Structure formats: structure tokens, C-alpha cells
Amino acid sequence: MLIVAERINSSRKHIAQAIKTENTEFIKSEAKAQAAAGADFIDINAGTFVGEEIERLTWLIEIVNNAVETPICLDSPDPKVIEAALPLVRNSPVMINSITLDPHRLETLLPLVAEHKAKVIALCQSETDMAETADEKVKMAEALVERVTEAGISIGDLYIDPLVYPVSTKATSALDTLEAIERIMHEFTGVHTICGLTNVSYGLPSRKLVNRTFLVAAISRGLDAVILDPTDSALYGALKAGQVIAGKDEYCLSYITDFRNGRFE
Amino acid sequence: MLIVAERINSSRKHIAQAIKTENTEFIKSEAKAQAAAGADFIDINAGTFVGEEIERLTWLIEIVNNAVETPICLDSPDPKVIEAALPLVRNSPVMINSITLDPHRLETLLPLVAEHKAKVIALCQSETDMAETADEKVKMAEALVERVTEAGISIGDLYIDPLVYPVSTKATSALDTLEAIERIMHEFTGVHTICGLTNVSYGLPSRKLVNRTFLVAAISRGLDAVILDPTDSALYGALKAGQVIAGKDEYCLSYITDFRNGRFE
Numbered sequence: 001m002l003i004v005a006e007r008i009n010s011s012r013k014h015i016a017q018a019i020k021t022e023n024t025e026f027i028k029s030e031a032k033a034q035a036a037a038g039a040d041f042i043d044i045n046a047g048t049f050v051g052e053e054i055e056r057l058t059w060l061i062e063i064v065n066n067a068v069e070t071p072i073c074l075d076s077p078d079p080k081v082i083e084a085a086l087p088l089v090r091n092s093p094v095m096i097n098s099i100t101l102d103p104h105r106l107e108t109l110l111p112l113v114a115e116h117k118a119k120v121i122a123l124c125q126s127e128t129d130m131a132e133t134a135d136e137k138v139k140m141a142e143a144l145v146e147r148v149t150e151a152g153i154s155i156g157d158l159y160i161d162p163l164v165y166p167v168s169t170k171a172t173s174a175l176d177t178l179e180a181i182e183r184i185m186h187e188f189t190g191v192h193t194i195c196g197l198t199n200v201s202y203g204l205p206s207r208k209l210v211n212r213t214f215l216v217a218a219i220s221r222g223l224d225a226v227i228l229d230p231t232d233s234a235l236y237g238a239l240k241a242g243q244v245i246a247g248k249d250e251y252c253l254s255y256i257t258d259f260r261n262g263r264f265e
Numbered sequence: 266m267l268i269v270a271e272r273i274n275s276s277r278k279h280i281a282q283a284i285k286t287e288n289t290e291f292i293k294s295e296a297k298a299q300a301a302a303g304a305d306f307i308d309i310n311a312g313t314f315v316g317e318e319i320e321r322l323t324w325l326i327e328i329v330n331n332a333v334e335t336p337i338c339l340d341s342p343d344p345k346v347i348e349a350a351l352p353l354v355r356n357s358p359v360m361i362n363s364i365t366l367d368p369h370r371l372e373t374l375l376p377l378v379a380e381h382k383a384k385v386i387a388l389c390q391s392e393t394d395m396a397e398t399a400d401e402k403v404k405m406a407e408a409l410v411e412r413v414t415e416a417g418i419s420i421g422d423l424y425i426d427p428l429v430y431p432v433s434t435k436a437t438s439a440l441d442t443l444e445a446i447e448r449i450m451h452e453f454t455g456v457h458t459i460c461g462l463t464n465v466s467y468g469l470p471s472r473k474l475v476n477r478t479f480l481v482a483a484i485s486r487g488l489d490a491v492i493l494d495p496t497d498s499a500l501y502g503a504l505k506a507g508q509v510i511a512g513k514d515e516y517c518l519s520y521i522t523d524f525r526n527g528r529f530e
Contacts, residue, residue, distance in 0.1 A: 252436075
């Protein structure tokens, strides 16, 4: 299970504040804490700083480059920002978050993914459409697989996010996504699936309970990457138990080791 | 989701002690607590009192009959004990825990299930074999469906337990059971699936974490009944969040109500 750690995102109040005040130590500690908690990639997003995103992102990259050896996941709504930031990232491989079927994003980003041998998160949405049913999600996944592999990128570098929508507005939202994960993993050999967790619980109380419940159901369908906060011990415990249930942790050795290290408390 | 509450079982130390000392108030409070926590059936098991099981079970039934209006699930390794106890149960319907493909149990119990219009838990095992793979579980489920319906019992009264074995000894144990649940629910229209949770985590630390992780994965495959302790708030919360994720809680109303009533704390 590949973990993309989500904390360094300017949509979070403490991070936005640290960016504004150029609090290097705070960002450094966020990177270190997530790396120590098992992050495979540290996501970095300064997207709320419209007009000065590239400067802010550059500052963040420099700190994370120096703080940890963990690779970086460059996260921006603006493909031009990703293009400008890519050469600054030191640790390898880099991950790009994200492409969609929007031709503008594809045209800018796919050559960069190929050139940098990057890993890439691809969302099941187009310029105009969101994929709501499992069929729609699988269809968009197929189109993404086509575009990405046509660009000379290995399918093993592609992380498809089928996108889960709030269950509070549509009861089958989560189930549609679970079915899509299972089918995508089955139909496109070698591809990965990834998911953010917070959308699913929008509008509900005890959101973290719903998020981790969705996570373990998704792992049992084959999800092999996730965007989350690995320092959340209840969520991390759910992830590890999910791996056990999904038969992905031979002799439960990883689970037992994490238990002994007090990671589930 | 049908909840069979498991606490009144003589394999639990406090319950065995209460039975020995004929502590009526303790058993009464166990029944009431589970009924208040959402039990649809109160399981009653005095199986460890070999040689005096029927007397002990009779004593338990009388207390639960008087304590709550919740129906009883009669649980015994001995079909003769179930036969003797059945006429004593007052609340309707009664559930019987359990039959297997063992002809001895089937011949004694199926006519009683039919006569009492009981619900019945049926385990995917025979006199000689345990079903380990999903294929074996589905095959045994098919045989159980045949035997039960041939006996004039409605398939809607049948609760098939595919039996989950410890993931600590075989990594795919849980996954095999999840696949079996999905296929059984799909192939035998109208049947129910039920599962106990404790086996899956045998030999592991933080067993409750693994148990509730397996539960939510199973609910997402269609599991519609479970044997558990509904007074365990973390487990109950997982169950309710599992229902939300599985699209079985329209507008999440049941989840939100339980949250407001402090059930997830």
C-alpha cells in the first residue's frame, strides 16, 4: 500500500499560516512526522495562494527536499505550476497530482510525466463530466490508461483515482467507487488505484469513522494506494488491518510490527 | 442489518459465573443492555455446562423471556438441547444457531425449524470438511439452500455463515469469505448471510480492530446479519458506518440518529 501523505496542503489552516509567515521549522516538522509515520510520498500543495503559487510551492519544495529523503508528490490545480516546479524536486521518483481527461492538462502534463519518469495520479473526470456510476468510472479509467500509455508512460506509473462522492447526497456513491476499484484493478493489469478519503464523508458527523470505513472496504477490493494523513493512528490502524483482511500482509508481520511499535494507539 | 447479540454465552467467564451462582439480575441486565443497544436477537448459549446444559439453558431462557421483548437465538452444540429448549422460548420468531451439513444435526433440527417457523443459522461445514476457499464455501451454501428449502423452510429464514478462519494462519482467509459472501448473496436470491467476527483475528494483537475491519469489508459485500456485541461502541460505530458505505442507509439517517444518541463514543 503506497501512502501519499496529505498534510502539507495550503487548504489546511496551520499550513497556510506557516507558508504566510515562512515558518520553515513547522513545514520541516510536518514533512518529518509524515515520513516517520510511513509516507511513501509527501504531497505538497500551495494551490490557495493564487497568483503567487509557484513562489510558495518553490519555498515548500526546498524545505521538504532538505528535511526528508521521501519523494515528493507535486499537487497543483495549475499544470503550468507543476511544469515550473518539477525541475526543483530532488528526491526520486516524483509523483504528479493530478491529470484528468481535460485535454489542456493532458497536453501539458503527459510529456512531463514521460520525461521525468514520474508517477501520476489520474482522476476519473473530464473537462465536462464527473464519473458517478461504476460503469462511467471504468470507462474514464480506460480512456486514461489509453492516453497515458500512448504517451510512452508505463501503466505501472499510473494511479487512477475513481473519485468518491459524498454518501450523504447519494447512498450508492461509495459502493459505485468500490465496484470501480475492483473492476479497474482487474481489467487493466499493472495499473494502480488511489483514493482520497475526505469526500465520502462530506456532510456527516464522525467523518473520520466514515473515512476509515471506506478505506478498509476499498483495500479489500484491491485499492493499493491512498492519500491520507499517516500520523492519524486510528486511520493508520484501519489501513494496516485492512491490509491484513485483504490478504496483503503475509503472516500479518507488518501489522504485528506496527502494533509492537505502538502505531495503533 | 440483523444483529444477533452474543454476550450471553457460557464460554464468557462472567456469564459462566452468573449461571453457576444463579445470578438472575446479572443475566437480566446483559439481556436488557444488548436489547437497548440494538440487538434483533439475543443469543443464549450454555454449551460449556456439559451434562446439565438443558437445565442451565432453561434457566437462561426464562430470565431473557421476562427481561426483554427481543427474540431469542437458541445456541447449542447439541441438537437435542435445542429440541428440548424450543417450546420454552416465548418471544417470536425464534432463531436456531446452528445447523451444518452434518446429517445428524439436519435430521433433528430441520423439522423443528419448519414446525416453529424459526430462522436458522447454517454453517458452511459438513461432518468431515471445512470450507476454506470461496468455491468450497459457495458449494456448501448451495447444498444448505437445497436441504433447507426441501424441508419446506423459506429461503428468507436461512442465514448462511460462510465461516471465516484466522488470517494469521492463512493470509487469504478473510478474502475467501468476503468473496463467498458476495457470491452467496448474488446466487441464492432471498438468502441471508451472517458471520461471527472473532475467528478472523485469532492469534493477532488488537483483535477488535481486525474484527471490525473484517465486518465493514463484509458489509460492503452484502453481509446482512452479524453475531456481535452491540454494546461495543467502536464495533457498533463500524457497523453503522459500514451500512453507510454499503449504500444501505438512505440519507444516512440511521447513522446520524445513532451519532446524535452518542452511540459511537
